[in-house]
Amino acid sequence: MTRRRSRIAFASYALRGHMAIGIVLARELADRGHSVFFATQEEGRSWLAHPGIRHVPWEPDWLGRHGESFLEHLRSVRGAMSEERNEYRRLAMSARAAADVYATAFESLKTVLAPIAPDVLIVPEPLGPGPDVGHAVGCTVILLAQFLPTAVRLNPIATPRQPRERSRRWRRLVSIPWILRRKRAERRLRRARRARGGPSQTELLRRAMILGCTDAAIEGTDAFISSVRLVGPLIPDPPAPVPEPTLRWIAAQAPKGIVLAAFGTLVRLDRQLEALADGLVDCGASVLWALPERQHGLVRSRSAPFRVESFVPQAAVLSRDEVRLFVTHAGSNSALEAMYWGRPMLALPFMFDQHHYARRAAELSVGLQLEPHALTSRDVRAAVRRLLGEPGFADAGRRLAGRLRRTPGVHGAANLVEAELARHP
Numbered sequence: 001m002t003r004r005r006s007r008i009a010f011a012s013y014a015l016r017g018h019m020a021i022g023i024v025l026a027r028e029l030a031d032r033g034h035s036v037f038f039a040t041q042e043e044g045r046s047w048l049a050h051p052g053i054r055h056v057p058w059e060p061d062w063l064g065r066h067g068e069s070f071l072e073h074l075r076s077v078r079g080a081m082s083e084e085r086n087e088y089r090r091l092a093m094s095a096r097a098a099a100d101v102y103a104t105a106f107e108s109l110k111t112v113l114a115p116i117a118p119d120v121l122i123v124p125e126p127l128g129p130g131p132d133v134g135h136a137v138g139c140t141v142i143l144l145a146q147f148l149p150t151a152v153r154l155n156p157i158a159t160p161r162q163p164r165e166r167s168r169r170w171r172r173l174v175s176i177p178w179i180l181r182r183k184r185a186e187r188r189l190r191r192a193r194r195a196r197g198g199p200s201q202t203e204l205l206r207r208a209m210i211l212g213c214t215d216a217a218i219e220g221t222d223a224f225i226s227s228v229r230l231v232g233p234l235i236p237d238p239p240a241p242v243p244e245p246t247l248r249w250i251a252a253q254a255p256k257g258i259v260l261a262a263f264g265t266l267v268r269l270d271r272q273l274e275a276l277a278d279g280l281v282d283c284g285a286s287v288l289w290a291l292p293e294r295q296h297g298l299v300r301s302r303s304a305p306f307r308v309e310s311f312v313p314q315a316a317v318l319s320r321d322e323v324r325l326f327v328t329h330a331g332s333n334s335a336l337e338a339m340y341w342g343r344p345m346l347a348l349p350f351m352f353d354q355h356h357y358a359r360r361a362a363e364l365s366v367g368l369q370l371e372p373h374a375l376t377s378r379d380v381r382a383a384v385r386r387l388l389g390e391p392g393f394a395d396a397g398r399r400l401a402g403r404l405r406r407t408p409g410v411h412g413a414a415n416l417v418e419a420e421l422a423r424h425p
Contacts (some may be wrong), residue, residue: 006421007140009037009118011018011058011109014044014071016265018124021213022144024121026053028414037116039109041071042324056112058115062104070101070289078266082329082350085373088175088182090351095185098128102192105129110136119421131208132198140424142417143210146233146332147353152205154223157356209420211413214332217403218339218360229416232407233336239316246288249307249367250322253286257324258345259384260317262290267329267350269295272375276327277302279380284388287313319345324394325387329372330358342401344393346383348372365396 010026013021019040030036038048039056048055055245064073067403077097081090106129110242113121123130125328134141150156157397170178199207205227212230214410216222222230242250250258259280269291277299277402278288289299289308296308314334318326318341330332330347336346341346345367368383388392408415 004421005033005035006119006418007035007037007116007156008417008421009056009113009115009116009121010043011039011121011123012125013074013128014041014047015074016047016137017331017333019044019047022122022124023048023050023053023146024234024236024410025211025384025413025417026050027403029417032414032418035120037113049362054251058112058118059100059399060104060108061099062098070104072095072128073101073102079268082267083270084351086171086175086178088172088178091229092178092182094352095182095189097148099118099185099189099192102129102189103196106132106192106196109133109396119424120417122417123150132193132196135199136197140420141204141208143208144211144213144337145210147262147273147356148210148212148214148219148228151201152210152225153221153342154225155221169235201408209416211416213413214336215407217275217336218336218357218364220360220363222224229320231405231413231416232409234410234413235316235337235340236363237410238317240313242313242316242320244308246309246317250267250288250317250320254322257285258322259283259285259325259327259363260290260312261287261289262312262314262325262333262334263329263348264315264389267331272348272372273298275375275377276380277306278377280306280384282329283381283384288317290314315341317322327384330354330361330367330369332357340404342366342394342397344387344397346370346380346387348375365392367393 008029010022012022026036027040030050036053037056038053039058041059045055060069060070068076077093081093084090109129110133114137118139121134122142122143122144124144131141133423174222208227210228213234215232266302273295281302283329286305289306290312291299291308293310299306299308307336315337317323318337323343326338326343329347330349341381345361347361347367347369349358350372358369362369368387370379370383
């Protein structure tokens with residue numbers, strides 16, 4: 001069957017976690033002969049790394065209260081959220097940031113996408129400007145999601161029972177100012193969206209196809225609204241190349257294996273880093289860290305078997321059989337990559353979807369969860385001893401990985417995009 005060549009646009013902020021699965025799908029669609037455009041900031045251009053993907057410069061003209069740029073503001077807010085223990089305050093910070101940047105992000109994205117006239121726009125955030133811009137320029141919108149929130153589930157996400165309900169009520173009471181700030185920010189965002197003709201969240205989720213890049217085994221349910229299509233994790237194939245010096249080091253650790261410790265690009269580690277380093281120093285395996293350069297010295301001072309890099313191609317490293325354990329914040333990219341490759345996890349969730357995936361890893365017996373804001377080296381040492389010493393974790397990981405390898409993946413996701421394009425010629 002001859003495919004119709006379509007104009008397919010992606011839009012994402014230049015944050016690695018936001019762009020990762022979009023890039024995987026964009027490369028597959030470009031390989032199929034479609035005209036693929038990717039709107040993002042200049043920093044994300046090099047991450048596209050495919051001759052068939054055209055970078056569309058998207059630079060919102062926005063300065064924060066302290067003179068920070070658009071991306072600096074987003075990183076700063078998410079970093080501050082990772083340090084915040086109060087859930088209500090975190091939610092208020094997130095809502096305020098979304099409302100602050102919405103108008104500028106919407107207008108600038110509309111300006112760069114309108115001349116392209118895409119047949120479809122694929123975006124990773126249902127409440128960002130992308131879906132509304134797609135509506136404004138008159139193209140089909142597809143949402144690309146790893147974490148599927150309660151809004152698209154027929155049953156709400158189960159949460160652990162709070163052991164002290166009185167304490168929970170007290171936390172909510174003292175958090176009333178933050179709850180009110182969040183509600184004000186959400187009202188401000190709704191007004192901004194309505195002013196630009198954006199549909200309600202309910203209407204958006206009903207109308208747009210949602211590619212769920214997860215699996216019923218991970219989520220514990222397949223009960224979602226009809227617009228959700230589960231395709232499984234989108235894993236790069238082939239994986240990104242690992243730098244040769246790092247690859248040689250990994251191969252040399254084969255007899256005892258390695259622990260990969262990586263926490264994305266937005267989480268801020270403070271005293272947790274000392275507890276982790278001290279807890280991993282005598283774990284029996286070599287440890288590969290991916291950390292900001294300013295933290296390299298602290299980790300290197302703890303142990304010679306530690307290797308520290310500023311960045312590693314995480315999915316590619318996790319695909320290596322030398323990896324015995326992944327220490328992670330359990331963000332959606334990290335958790336799903338670990339599950340796909342069958343690597344047990346020590347999860348330290350800081351916010352949002354991280355709590356969901358950390359909990360699911362523990363429930364599926366493919367990991368253990370620790371509270372990052374009360375972390376001690378003793379906790380880390382005990383958890384790592386279990387994860388490396390008890391074969392049940394690795395066995396459960398292999399079983400889950402076997403199922404995930406049979407999901408449609410990126411090829412199935414691309415087929416669904418093409419089917420959606422055929423429905424809206």
